[in-house]
Amino acid sequence: MEVAAFYLPSLGRKEEIEQGMAGKRTDLYQRMLAELSEQIGYMDEHGYYGAGTTEHHFHIEGEEVSTNPVLLNLYFGLRTKRMKFGQLGNVLPCLNPVNRAEDIAIASQMLQGRVFAGFARGYQGRWVNVLGQHYGLGEPGKGEDYEELKRSLFEEHFDIMMTAWKHDTFSYHGKHWQIPTPGIQWPAAKTSHAYGKGVDENGVIQEIGIAPGLYNNQIPDLFMPFATSERSIQWAMERGVVPVTIMTHPDVVRGHFLAGQEAAQRAGLDYKYGQGMAMSREIIVADTDEEAERIARDAGAFIWCNFFQPFGFNAAIATPEEKNPFTVPNSFEAISERGLVIHGSPDTVNRKLEKLFKDLPVDYFWMFIYNHMPHGALMHSLELLTTRVWPNFSDRIR
Numbered sequence: 001m002e003v004a005a006f007y008l009p010s011l012g013r014k015e016e017i018e019q020g021m022a023g024k025r026t027d028l029y030q031r032m033l034a035e036l037s038e039q040i041g042y043m044d045e046h047g048y049y050g051a052g053t054t055e056h057h058f059h060i061e062g063e064e065v066s067t068n069p070v071l072l073n074l075y076f077g078l079r080t081k082r083m084k085f086g087q088l089g090n091v092l093p094c095l096n097p098v099n100r101a102e103d104i105a106i107a108s109q110m111l112q113g114r115v116f117a118g119f120a121r122g123y124q125g126r127w128v129n130v131l132g133q134h135y136g137l138g139e140p141g142k143g144e145d146y147e148e149l150k151r152s153l154f155e156e157h158f159d160i161m162m163t164a165w166k167h168d169t170f171s172y173h174g175k176h177w178q179i180p181t182p183g184i185q186w187p188a189a190k191t192s193h194a195y196g197k198g199v200d201e202n203g204v205i206q207e208i209g210i211a212p213g214l215y216n217n218q219i220p221d222l223f224m225p226f227a228t229s230e231r232s233i234q235w236a237m238e239r240g241v242v243p244v245t246i247m248t249h250p251d252v253v254r255g256h257f258l259a260g261q262e263a264a265q266r267a268g269l270d271y272k273y274g275q276g277m278a279m280s281r282e283i284i285v286a287d288t289d290e291e292a293e294r295i296a297r298d299a300g301a302f303i304w305c306n307f308f309q310p311f312g313f314n315a316a317i318a319t320p321e322e323k324n325p326f327t328v329p330n331s332f333e334a335i336s337e338r339g340l341v342i343h344g345s346p347d348t349v350n351r352k353l354e355k356l357f358k359d360l361p362v363d364y365f366w367m368f369i370y371n372h373m374p375h376g377a378l379m380h381s382l383e384l385l386t387t388r389v390w391p392n393f394s395d396r397i398r
Contacts, residue, residue, distance in 0.1 A: 300368060
């Protein structure tokens, strides 16, 4: 099993975020870069798979400042030697897919292949509708038709990126995109005939290609955070994309794993139960159970209960009977008891993870890291995980 870090880059501690407008403060952004560099540097030395960051815009509140994940990934990648870096994920419906394919290809070259890529549909209308307005997401900006448009854009943009990565030159004719657009006369046709391709005998562009391509043409590892339905999981599995689940109820996750296994078999892959799947949880380890709980209460729960729950994210911890996520208890106790946050001494966390992985084996485990928690406590948690927990479950951690 690969173990990795999933960052939601926050600016400031809890009390600094509560003062307001933390996302605009240079001192807090610089501290975030420095602290994450130390945390990621430690993981780089001890066998962790990689580190991923969300994509979100306009977060002046400071709780998830990951405006350009590719640039942020490159920043940390250039300071490390082994880990992979990527986006969890690129919000495809409001992105130009050719531009993002180019961006990731450049990062792949600069990091000599130490990249992965994740893809998401997006849920925050404050920026998805603004940045995606030219794709039709601005009006009405909600409802069933809106969600279907996002899904349609997501799937087409994914196809375009894969096509751009897999071929020297390409054309694409879909519902939303025509690449290239018709009748582009190319004055440098003679030069392109001699040194490139994609131009016909009349000097008209028929295909385009991104440059540079991926490092040694290596397609990055692909992820989908967060896959919360069997439909999404099956779509991902059929395309070699690893679904990342945050669902916690064993019956719900078991159904998702079985759906993924069936989809993999349809794609010609002889996958075992849980193979090709990923899971994300927050894990906080301290010297004692009491100390770990004290830290955990002001860690992920602060972000989850204030910034995620209003979007319906408590569906992640709901039971099969709880159909309305807004009626699910919204508290530290709820996310702790239902397993979204795992906390305790090394012995306690080992016992919890042993049961979790016995029921739900996965190929990748992404540690939710909410870096607004005190840096010293976070580093100590990483050290305890690295020396006393993860070696019991993964032969990759040194």
